[in-house]
Amino acid sequence: MSKTVTVEVGLGDRAYDILIGSGLIARAGETISARLPGTRVAIVTDENVAASHLEALKSGLESGGVAVAATIALPAGEKTKGFAFLQEVVDAVLGARLERRDAVVALGGGVIGDLAGFAAGIVRRGMDFVQIPTSLLAQVDSSVGGKTGINSARGKNLIGVFHQPKLVLADSGVLDTLPIREFRAGYAELAKYGLIDRPDFFAWLEKNWREVFEGGDARIEAIAEACRAKADVVARDEFETGDRALLNLGHTFGHALEAATAYDGARLVHGEGVAIGMVLAHRFSARLNLASPDDAVRVEAHLKAVGLPTRIADIPGEMPGADKLLDYITQDKKVSRGALTFILTRGIGQSFIAKDVPSSEVLAFLRDSLG
Amino acid sequence: MSKTVTVEVGLGDRAYDILIGSGLIARAGETISARLPGTRVAIVTDENVAASHLEALKSGLESGGVAVAATIALPAGEKTKGFAFLQEVVDAVLGARLERRDAVVALGGGVIGDLAGFAAGIVRRGMDFVQIPTSLLAQVDSSVGGKTGINSARGKNLIGVFHQPKLVLADSGVLDTLPIREFRAGYAELAKYGLIDRPDFFAWLEKNWREVFEGGDARIEAIAEACRAKADVVARDEFETGDRALLNLGHTFGHALEAATAYDGARLVHGEGVAIGMVLAHRFSARLNLASPDDAVRVEAHLKAVGLPTRIADIPGEMPGADKLLDYITQDKKVSRGALTFILTRGIGQSFIAKDVPSSEVLAFLRDSLG
Ligand SMILES: NC(=O)c1ccc[n+]([C@@H]2O[C@H](COP(=O)([O-])OP(=O)(O)OC[C@H]3O[C@@H](n4cnc5c(N)ncnc54)[C@H](O)[C@@H]3O)[C@@H](O)[C@H]2O)c1
Ligand SMILES: NC(=O)c1ccc[n+]([C@@H]2O[C@H](COP(=O)([O-])OP(=O)(O)OC[C@H]3O[C@@H](n4cnc5c(N)ncnc54)[C@H](O)[C@@H]3O)[C@@H](O)[C@H]2O)c1
Ligand SMILES: [Zn+2]
Numbered sequence: 001m002s003k004t005v006t007v008e009v010g011l012g013d014r015a016y017d018i019l020i021g022s023g024l025i026a027r028a029g030e031t032i033s034a035r036l037p038g039t040r041v042a043i044v045t046d047e048n049v050a051a052s053h054l055e056a057l058k059s060g061l062e063s064g065g066v067a068v069a070a071t072i073a074l075p076a077g078e079k080t081k082g083f084a085f086l087q088e089v090v091d092a093v094l095g096a097r098l099e100r101r102d103a104v105v106a107l108g109g110g111v112i113g114d115l116a117g118f119a120a121g122i123v124r125r126g127m128d129f130v131q132i133p134t135s136l137l138a139q140v141d142s143s144v145g146g147k148t149g150i151n152s153a154r155g156k157n158l159i160g161v162f163h164q165p166k167l168v169l170a171d172s173g174v175l176d177t178l179p180i181r182e183f184r185a186g187y188a189e190l191a192k193y194g195l196i197d198r199p200d201f202f203a204w205l206e207k208n209w210r211e212v213f214e215g216g217d218a219r220i221e222a223i224a225e226a227c228r229a230k231a232d233v234v235a236r237d238e239f240e241t242g243d244r245a246l247l248n249l250g251h252t253f254g255h256a257l258e259a260a261t262a263y264d265g266a267r268l269v270h271g272e273g274v275a276i277g278m279v280l281a282h283r284f285s286a287r288l289n290l291a292s293p294d295d296a297v298r299v300e301a302h303l304k305a306v307g308l309p310t311r312i313a314d315i316p317g318e319m320p321g322a323d324k325l326l327d328y329i330t331q332d333k334k335v336s337r338g339a340l341t342f343i344l345t346r347g348i349g350q351s352f353i354a355k356d357v358p359s360s361e362v363l364a365f366l367r368d369s370l371g
Numbered sequence: 372m373s374k375t376v377t378v379e380v381g382l383g384d385r386a387y388d389i390l391i392g393s394g395l396i397a398r399a400g401e402t403i404s405a406r407l408p409g410t411r412v413a414i415v416t417d418e419n420v421a422a423s424h425l426e427a428l429k430s431g432l433e434s435g436g437v438a439v440a441a442t443i444a445l446p447a448g449e450k451t452k453g454f455a456f457l458q459e460v461v462d463a464v465l466g467a468r469l470e471r472r473d474a475v476v477a478l479g480g481g482v483i484g485d486l487a488g489f490a491a492g493i494v495r496r497g498m499d500f501v502q503i504p505t506s507l508l509a510q511v512d513s514s515v516g517g518k519t520g521i522n523s524a525r526g527k528n529l530i531g532v533f534h535q536p537k538l539v540l541a542d543s544g545v546l547d548t549l550p551i552r553e554f555r556a557g558y559a560e561l562a563k564y565g566l567i568d569r570p571d572f573f574a575w576l577e578k579n580w581r582e583v584f585e586g587g588d589a590r591i592e593a594i595a596e597a598c599r600a601k602a603d604v605v606a607r608d609e610f611e612t613g614d615r616a617l618l619n620l621g622h623t624f625g626h627a628l629e630a631a632t633a634y635d636g637a638r639l640v641h642g643e644g645v646a647i648g649m650v651l652a653h654r655f656s657a658r659l660n661l662a663s664p665d666d667a668v669r670v671e672a673h674l675k676a677v678g679l680p681t682r683i684a685d686i687p688g689e690m691p692g693a694d695k696l697l698d699y700i701t702q703d704k705k706v707s708r709g710a711l712t713f714i715l716t717r718g719i720g721q722s723f724i725a726k727d728v729p730s731s732e733v734l735a736f737l738r739d740s741l742g
């Protein structure tokens with residue numbers, strides 16, 4: 001058996017552990033009943049994940065003495081994160097007569113985690129919640145930190161609550177069934193933590209990324225380090241009033257690119273947008289004389305090596321011009337008198353929140369990047 | 372101008388004030404902008420309340436410099452507390468482009484307060500929220516304490532969040548348009564605080580209830596004392612894990628009676644069920660030799676004097692037998708091996724949580740009460 005790493009998310013009376021290792025799903029029952037004695041659960045999952053991992057989880061739970069009171073398998077994809085499926089999950093959980101100290105278990109990627117966590121946050125004004133993230137993105141990002149929610153026609157993730165899980169089981173083995181493109185997209189978020197404030201981690205990834213893709217202890221170690229990084233930020237700023245914004249490195253440009261492709265996953269998935277966005281953030285920082293151009297080169301080289309897109313031109317199909325991209329950026333944020341908030345950097349692992357970036361600078365930079 | 376009383380709800384960084392007085396709606400703008408500078412608001416109300424008070428609130432807000440970005444007037448009644456109207460409110464608030472530091476303002480009774488508070492709790496994972504309760508029940512009960520939510524087909528108030536308001540404006544003058552039956556129903560909850568742990572307040576109400584019904588300073592004083600009582604309990608137990616259960620005095624019997632009338636408000640409204648339930652709780656306590664029968668007599672005499680029903684026989688139409696009523700009671704609660712949790716009393720103002728009331732005793736008592 002390979003090792004299991006524990007990362008603690010230090011949030012006082014809402015503190016919890018993230019376990020990272022292979023085979024955790026098979027042992028889910030004992031792990032959960034040791035921490036939440038007597039709990040019954042409702043499993044929420046999507047049809048893709050259910051096909052590969054639902055039976056293993058069910059028997060892992062039941063053999064460990066955790067009764068499964070309901071199983072809800074929803075269509076896969078971002079569209080599932082809406083009011084209609086939220087209501088379906090809530091009804092099913094109530095229909096199974098679960099109480100506040102019973103648990104909703106999310107088995108899936110970020111879509112399922114966000115939706116199921118929101119349902120757990122509002123049934124009986126807050127039930128117990130366990131995350132079993134199955135995509136790399138969910139293991140290193142969405143399952144940590146307690147942000148839950150759904151999308152609105154007015155924008156993504158606009159409706160939700162902060163509801164921390166009681167436990168996160170990141171089973172590194174389940175990633176073997178994840179499509180490689182999704183794995184790469186999650187890898188962009190993993191590398192992000194190195195770029196924010198862990199230069200040694202970024203250097204380690206540059207050396208060891210092949211082992212992370214292959215699986216085994218290097219993958220476990222990488223996920224654990226990412227969870228530590230995110231847990232640190234979350235513990236400093238649980239409700240996103242300050243530092244947590246650092247996690248948006250690469251996301252301002254990335255979101256604009258996603259919007260510019262009309263969120264068409266065939267052209268660009270979120271993590272790919274983040275990869276391009278992180279390269280842009282480093283190049284933009286160099287242009288503003290904040291960082292050395294060499295850092296941008298190094299970031300691009302690494303992301304390219306793992307197979308991620310790094311340039312706007314890498315996106316298939318027509319892309320809009322610089323003015324239109326700037327529109328998407330300003331729509332995404334509160335703009336105060338022409339100044340934008342951006343995550344910029346002084347070099348690898350030295351990101352910071354810049355509150356007054358002139359939109360004229362952004363526009364000039366985008367023109368050059370597209371030209 | 373009559374007096375304004377301030378009651379503070381002591382919840383640390385979620386602390387807030389309840390202002391109680393006449394004419395607060397007309398001054399809402401200055402009050403809100405002094406406490407939440409720069410806030411824009413969306414008003415949520417129901418059609419009954421809108422007819423009498425919406426224009427006054429709008430001009431009160433705007434003259435005080437608070438911009439009204441949206442107004443949502445929903446059908447009156449308990450059915451409005453569901454997913455469909457929740458989504459309507461959320462969409463309207465997002466459509467008005469309100470941010471986290473803008474406010475949702477609930478102008479209405481408990482239905483509107485619960486629904487709008489829930490919407491405020493989930494838009495952008497929590498926006499500011501201001502309660503302007505317009506029913507007596509909402510002023511003395513539902514607007515205080517941060518419980519928000521909607522109903523499910525599986526039961527009332529099963530879906531929601533704890534989301535404390537930033538400010539409560541209880542304008543005692545708006546109660547003049549409240550139907551008298553609703554006023555009386557709210558009065559039952561007001562008297563409840565005397566019966567829980569404020570015997571002097573109950574005695575004061577016995578003497579001064581006519582002035583409370585008429586309006587003026589006695590009404591303001593009564594509402595303020597009720598808010599103090601509820602704020603005390605809430606500060607001790609914000610998330611309802613202990614003492615807050617005392618607020619359910621009269622409610623176990625009351626809910627069973629509401630269920631037995633299929634929640635037909637023409638036969639029984641919630642506060643009437645609570646009135647009968649409080650009398651039953653005192654009589655049941657006397658039967659268990661916990662309290663003197665004189666207290667039950669005194670409670671019944673007072674509630675009857677103000678025009679509330681006090682006996683099951685006071686409910687118009689057929690009522691089910693004792694066995695069926697016990698079924699409704701056990702459905703309402705987690706029953707552990709035949710023992711029920713009830714709020715019982717050792718006398719007026721001496722209520723306590725009894726965790727192991729044998730259901731056989733309840734059944735025998737109900738048989739006698741109906742016979
Ligand atoms: N809450 C947060 O803090 C946070 C942070 C970042 C992202 N998010 C959200 O996360 C979502 C994206 O997460 P995602 O990338 O995991 O998307 P996803 O949940 O849609 O999963 C991506 C795809 O991979 C499939 N899949 C997942 N695990 C699999 C496995 N082990 N084997 C085979 N297929 C598998 C899914 O069925 C889906 O088709 C977005 O909705 C985003 O808003 C939330
Ligand atoms: N959140 C809590 O802690 C809490 C506590 C107790 C009750 N509640 C909830 O409160 C609700 C009951 O509240 P309610 O009794 O205020 O019901 P309500 O909101 O339905 O109001 C009762 C009726 O009075 C009308 N009305 C209200 N104010 C008026 C005014 N000033 N003039 C004219 N008409 C007016 C309404 O339109 C409605 O028809 C229930 O849904 C209950 O679950 C919540
Ligand atoms: Zn991301």
Ligand SMILES: [Zn+2]
Pocket residue numbers: 560622641645
């Ligand atoms: Zn009540």
